[in-house]
Amino acid sequence: MxxxxxQSLTERHPLADAFPGDGVETIxxxxxxxxxxxxxxxxxxxxxxxxxxxxxxxxxxxxxxxGVDYPDRQQRFDVVYHLANLDSGERYRVKVAVDEDDAVxxxxxxxxxxxxxxxxxxxxxxxxxxxxxxxxxxxxxxEAFHGHPLRKDYDPGQRWLLTxxxxxxxEWAREEQLDDQHMESQVLNLGPSHPATHGTLRxxxxxxxxxxxxxxxxxxxxxxxxxxxxxxxxxxxxxxxTDRLNYCSSMINGVGYALAVENxxxxxxxxxxxxxxxxxxxxxxxxxxxxxxxANLVDLGALTNFWYFFQIREEIYGLLESCxxxxxxxxxxxxxxxxxDVPADFEEQVRRLLDYIPPFVADVDKLITRNxxxxxxxxxxxxxxxxxxxxxxxxxxxxRACGVPYDVRKAHPYxxxxxxxxxxxxxxxxxxxxxxxxxxxxxxxxxxxxxxAIDNLPGGPVITDDHHVALPPKEKVYxxxxxxxxxFKLIFEGIKVPPGDAYHFTEGxxxxxxxxxxxxxxxxxxxIKVRPPCFALYQAYPHILEGLLVPDAIAILGSLNIIAGELxx
Amino acid sequence: MxxxxxxxxxxxxxxxxxxxxxGPILGGLRVTLRHFLRNVFGQRDVATxxxxxxxxxxxxxxxGRHILTTNEQGEVRCVxxxxxxxxxxxxxxxxxxxEDPTAxxxxxxRPLSFEIDLLxxxxxxxxxxACPKQAIIMSREHEMxxxxxxxxxxxxxELRQKGPIDQEDLGYRPYF
Numbered sequence: 001m002x003x004x005x006x007q008s009l010t011e012r013h014p015l016a017d018a019f020p021g022d023g024v025e026t027i028x029x030x031x032x033x034x035x036x037x038x039x040x041x042x043x044x045x046x047x048x049x050x051x052x053x054x055x056x057x058x059x060x061x062x063x064x065x066x067g068v069d070y071p072d073r074q075q076r077f078d079v080v081y082h083l084a085n086l087d088s089g090e091r092y093r094v095k096v097a098v099d100e101d102d103a104v105x106x107x108x109x110x111x112x113x114x115x116x117x118x119x120x121x122x123x124x125x126x127x128x129x130x131x132x133x134x135x136x137x138x139x140x141x142x143e144a145f146h147g148h149p150l151r152k153d154y155d156p157g158q159r160w161l162l163t164x165x166x167x168x169x170x171e172w173a174r175e176e177q178l179d180d181q182h183m184e185s186q187v188l189n190l191g192p193s194h195p196a197t198h199g200t201l202r203x204x205x206x207x208x209x210x211x212x213x214x215x216x217x218x219x220x221x222x223x224x225x226x227x228x229x230x231x232x233x234x235x236x237x238x239x240x241x242t243d244r245l246n247y248c249s250s251m252i253n254g255v256g257y258a259l260a261v262e263n264x265x266x267x268x269x270x271x272x273x274x275x276x277x278x279x280x281x282x283x284x285x286x287x288x289x290x291x292x293x294x295a296n297l298v299d300l301g302a303l304t305n306f307w308y309f310f311q312i313r314e315e316i317y318g319l320l321e322s323c324x325x326x327x328x329x330x331x332x333x334x335x336x337x338x339x340x341d342v343p344a345d346f347e348e349q350v351r352r353l354l355d356y357i358p359p360f361v362a363d364v365d366k367l368i369t370r371n372x373x374x375x376x377x378x379x380x381x382x383x384x385x386x387x388x389x390x391x392x393x394x395x396x397x398x399x400r401a402c403g404v405p406y407d408v409r410k411a412h413p414y415x416x417x418x419x420x421x422x423x424x425x426x427x428x429x430x431x432x433x434x435x436x437x438x439x440x441x442x443x444x445x446x447x448x449x450x451x452x453a454i455d456n457l458p459g460g461p462v463i464t465d466d467h468h469v470a471l472p473p474k475e476k477v478y479x480x481x482x483x484x485x486x487x488f489k490l491i492f493e494g495i496k497v498p499p500g501d502a503y504h505f506t507e508g509x510x511x512x513x514x515x516x517x518x519x520x521x522x523x524x525x526x527x528i529k530v531r532p533p534c535f536a537l538y539q540a541y542p543h544i545l546e547g548l549l550v551p552d553a554i555a556i557l558g559s560l561n562i563i564a565g566e567l568x569x
Numbered sequence: 570m571x572x573x574x575x576x577x578x579x580x581x582x583x584x585x586x587x588x589x590x591x592g593p594i595l596g597g598l599r600v601t602l603r604h605f606l607r608n609v610f611g612q613r614d615v616a617t618x619x620x621x622x623x624x625x626x627x628x629x630x631x632x633g634r635h636i637l638t639t640n641e642q643g644e645v646r647c648v649x650x651x652x653x654x655x656x657x658x659x660x661x662x663x664x665x666x667x668e669d670p671t672a673x674x675x676x677x678x679r680p681l682s683f684e685i686d687l688l689x690x691x692x693x694x695x696x697x698x699a700c701p702k703q704a705i706i707m708s709r710e711h712e713m714x715x716x717x718x719x720x721x722x723x724x725x726x727e728l729r730q731k732g733p734i735d736q737e738d739l740g741y742r743p744y745f
Contacts, residue, residue, distance in 0.1 A: 237658040240693040304601055311616040325630035325707075325741045331693040339698070343628065363600050370593040375583060405575040423576040437578040445576075474743040477701050484701060491652045491699050 018056055023047050032263070032502060034091040044096050045106040051083055051092060052111055059083035059092055060390050062108070063505070063536075065118035066516050066529040067126035071152045076100040077128055080516065081108070082503055082531070086390065086404065089411050093503060098128055107133040114393030117539040125150035125227075140220040140568060143168045149228055150527075156228060170216045173204050185213065188550070192221050196299045196554045199564030203542065203553070210549050215542035222568040230528045234494035235261055236335055238528065243329040245530060245566040248291045249284035249509040251277075251320065253566070254333035259414060260504035260515035261335045264497050267469060273337035273462040274415050279350060279453045280323065280332070281415075282446040283316045286357065288509030288561070289397070289439040296436070296558030297368065300377055305367060308360045315356055319349050335495060336470040337463030350454045354447060361443055369440070378432035382544050382556035385430060393536030396511025398560060401438045402430035408507035415506075419456075420449045435559040469495055494523025508533050510561055532566040632692045632741040633711040635685055637728040638704055644671075645729055646704035649678040653696035653705055661689035662696060680725065687713060688721040694741045706742035 013027045015035060023043025030036050039047050051059045064082040075097035083092040098105060107130040108115040119130040120139040127148040130136055138145060142162045147154050173187045191202040200221035206214040226245070230238045242257045243250035255277045262268060269277070294309035317327040323342050324332035332339055343349075368374050384394070389402040399406055407424045409417040425441035427434035463470045467486040476483035499521040505514035511533030518527040537560045545553050586592050608615050618625060637645045649666035667681040696705050715721040730737055 233658055234656075237656070237695065240658045240691050240695070307616075314616060321631060322628035323630070325628070325632040325694060326692065329691065329693070331695075339694075343630075363604075366593075366600050367597040369580070370587050371597060372583060372587050372590050372593065375587070405573045407573070410573050423574045425578045426575045427577065427579050429579060434579070437580065441576065441578045471698060474703075478703070487701055488652070491656050 015056065018050070018054065019047065030093070030500075030502060031266075032091075032504070034093055034503065036093045036095065039094055039096045041096050041098060041105060044094075045108070045111070048081065048083075048094065048108050048111050051094070057083075057090075057092065058085045058087065060387075061086050062112035062114040062118075062393055063395075063512060064503075064514055064516065064529065064531040065108070065115060065122055066527075066531075067122040067128060067150065068501075068518055068527050069126060069150065069152045073097075074099070077103060077126055079105060079122060079126075079128055082514065082516065086406050086411075091503070103128040104131055105129070106131050107136075109133055112393070113388075113391045114536055114539070117535060118393075124148065127151065135216075137168070138220075140223045142220070149225065154228075156225070168218050170204055172214055173206060173216075190550075190553060192218075197557065198295050199562065199567075201538075201557075201562060201564060201567075203545075203557075205545070205550070205553070207550070210551075212545045212548055212550065212553065215545040215553075217538060217542050219538065219564075220568050222564040224569070226530065226569040227528055230525050232524065234523055235497060235525060236490075236495060238525065239333060239335075240329065240331045243326075243331055245532065245569065246288070246508060246510065246513075246534075246563045247328055247565045248563055249281075249288035250328060250330050251280045251284040251332060252288075252506070252508050253513065254331065255281055255415070256504075256506040256508065256513050257515055258333040258335050259506060260502065260517055261495075261497060263504045264500065264502050264517060264519060265335070265469060265495070266498075267336060267464055267466060269337040269464060270461050271416075271458045272341075272460045275453050275457050276323075276338060276342055276346075276462065277333065278415055278417070278420075279450050279457075280320065280330075282450050282453075283319065283350075283353070285509045286443050286446050287313045287316045289443050292509075292558070292561035293364070293436060293439055296555070296561075297364075297374075299554050299558045300374065302368060302374065305364045308363050312357050312360050315353060319346075319353060322346075322349065334463060334470065336466065337461070339463075341462045347454060347457060350450065354451055354454070357443075357447060361440065365440060369437070375433060377551075378436065378555055378559070379429070381432045381548065381552045382559065383429065383431045384540065384544065388540075389430065392540040394511065394540065395536065396508065396533050397425075397438045397442060398435055398537055399511065400425060401427045401434035403428040408505055408512055412505070417449075420452050422446075422448050432555050432559040496521060496523060497525075505531065508566075510534050510537065510563065510566075513566075530566070530569060532569065534560075534562050534567045538562050538567060627709055627740075629709075629739060630741050631709045631711065632694045632707050633709045633738075634687065634707070634713060635690075635696070635728055636706050636708050636730050636737060636739075637683065637725060638706060638730055638734060645680065645683070645725060646702050647680050647683060648702055648704070649680040649683075650701065652699040652701060656695045656699035658693060658695060659689050659691045661686040661691075683725050683728065684722050685728065686722045688715070688718060697741055697743065703743055707740040709738045709740040 016027055023040050025038040027037050051057045061084045063084055066080045068078040077098050079096050081094040119133055122128050123136055124138045124140055125148055144162050146160055186207040188205045188207055191197040192200040202218040204216050205212050226241055239254050242253040245253045290309035290312050294306040297305045320330050321327045324330040384402050386403045389399050405424045405426045410424055422445045425438045427438050471490055472483035472486050477487045497519040499519055501518040503516045505512050513533055514531030516529040520526040640646050649664050651664055654662040654664050663684045665681045666678045669677040669679040697707055
């Protein structure tokens with residue numbers, strides 16, 4: 001079995017002239033209009049540079065690097081680069097194949113800094129080395145782990161004995177360092193269990209006094225093989241797993257995944273399902289921002305706001321529970337729509353929330369926004385310029401705080417976001433204070449969207465009636481033979497997604513949440529790669545820290561909203 | 570990205586009123602004082618509840634511990650078709666089937682054992698969606714504590730409905 005990895009081969013593709021050499025093997029467009037290039041390894045770096053610098057492409061943004069394993073193919077691995085021109089919105093996908101015996105690629109770190117951790121992940125998961133990478137080591141698994149778990153022939157049942165002395169310690173943190181006055185500089189472990197990391201994140205710091213001179217982050221403490229497990233489960237069964245990605249806004253993950261698969265199937269959820277998805281996604285976004293801001297403010301000593309924000313969160317959880325039956329892990333989206341219709345008093349509950357939330361946001365606004373203690377602690381701290389932020393692959397509120405008005409809901413509207421009137425909050429300073437201001441405004445804008453959505457909530461079904469995709473309604477399963485057969489077939493064989501690959505992305509609470517999906521036409525996904533927005537945010541974190549103080553490290557970490565669930569997957 | 574309706578949230582330099590601390594601090598104190606007084610003397614809209622004496626009322630969709638429903642004769646309705654086991658994303662259901670000697674026709678199945686590992690279960694409700702017989706539903710019981718892992722693996726006897734179905738604390742089930 002081999003999945004075709006190249007799209008329609010067109011000699012006369014309008015962009016074919018841009019690559020006169022023999023580096024580009026094929027060039028074509030996929031169903032979403034993304035340009036797909038298959039590239040020879042020897043020309044990879046020069047083509048990536050051209051894609052960044054050439055005026056025809058201007059791919060300033062590297063969103064993801066992903067490996068795919070085809071054990072039966074002569075060139076076993078595909079490494080897929082997802083690029084974008086944020087101005088024009090055009091998307092590019094560069095694929096390069098490598099042999100198993102000679103799995104080496106030139107590192108793209110010199111082209112986009114965002115390649116840093118994404119390349120480390122491909123090395124960790126597939127064993128493809130990147131020459132010229134500044135710090136190529138394992139990232140999601142332990143230092144002493146054996147093998148590369150996302151290879152198809154890796155047996156997940158294996159156990160490795162990992163001991164404490166194998167814990168990752170960067171070279172520079174091992175030796176003693178003395179300054180001119182023979183004063184030793186300190187190495188400090190911030191995390192993995194630290195009250196201010198809100199998740200198991202570890203950052204090793206080299207301190208001179210209280211100044212951070214060097215930092216390195218270690219992640220993977222919450223790695224639970226989401227991508228490996230999704231390869232052994234049906235398409236529909238992946239949804240409960242997506243809830244655990246960004247667990248502060250689990251609805252958005254499930255919807256993003258469902259949209260990605262629907263896109264490959266060429267179906268659309270009914271209008272009512274779309275609007276309910278928008279409402280619940282925006283409420284989840286409010287919840288996510290509330291948790292992020294609340295926790296960030298607690299770290300800075302402002303506890304009261306945490307209570308006010310958590311009151312909002314509690315009420316939203318109440319609504320989610322009455323719709324889905326779960327508070328944190330909602331599992332409410334389904335491929336083709338929603339698990340079941342919203343309760344009868346849904347509209348009333350949403351309208352109550354629309355009145356309930358704003359006073360709390362206003363209270364926090366009064367407590368914090370004009371408070372000079374907060375401003376002094378956050379202004380000018382953790383600044384990133386717009387160019388740097390894009391180069392690091394930042395998206396979401398953190399990128400918008402740097403002055404780039406990129407929002408997937410506006411740039412590539414999905415789920416009917418083009419019908420709603422809302423503004424994209426942008427700040428220009430790019431510091432921790434700006435990230436706070438952007439998130440506060442986003443809560444208000446989300447409320448605006450929900451208000452418009454609830455006014456135009458259509459009736460009708462909430463899941464498609466295509467029984468190749470969605471289970472038939474229960475009363476028919478109990479009474480009709482045909483429906484029972486559909487029910488059986490769907491449960492036992494799963495949804496058949498047509499072979500091919502696609503990258504679909506939505507605006508998660510933290511930024512661009514992408515799903516790169518490869519299907520071989522069977523009932524289970526061949527490969528699902530999640531592009532978690534936190535991953536790109538967090539890889540810039542150690543670099544931002546250098547030259548700042550330890551308390552600043554806490555303030556910045558909180559404002560980036562790193563959710564270990566989606567970071568480590 | 571050029572025609573995106575953006576709203577700039579920059580606040581610029583700290584104005585004089587904020588630089589002297591006092592105004593915003595007093596404004597903040599007013600907010601907290603208002604909440605305090607309202608909670609003590611006013612409408613008492615305190616968000617916290619005194620758990621476990623007071624419990625939150627959940628909807629009838631809450632996905633808690635499973636119930637195996639029974640028919641009029643008091644036997645479990647399950648026909649051991651393995652649909653829930655197949656649909657389970659956490660692989661926490663194990664069914665062993667046997668021939669049903671009481672059935673009117675030959676080759677009817679019933680579960681010899683039906684085990685759910687409640688520690689593995691993620692309470693997603695896929696088993697309820699998968700069941701063609703409404704034999705497995707969920708209750709609202711969500712506070713479960715075990716002293717050993719073995720104790721968390723429950724079988725037919727622990728899962729079977731205890732009395733009339735309308736007296737159970739019903740949670741997620743078809744039509745809800």
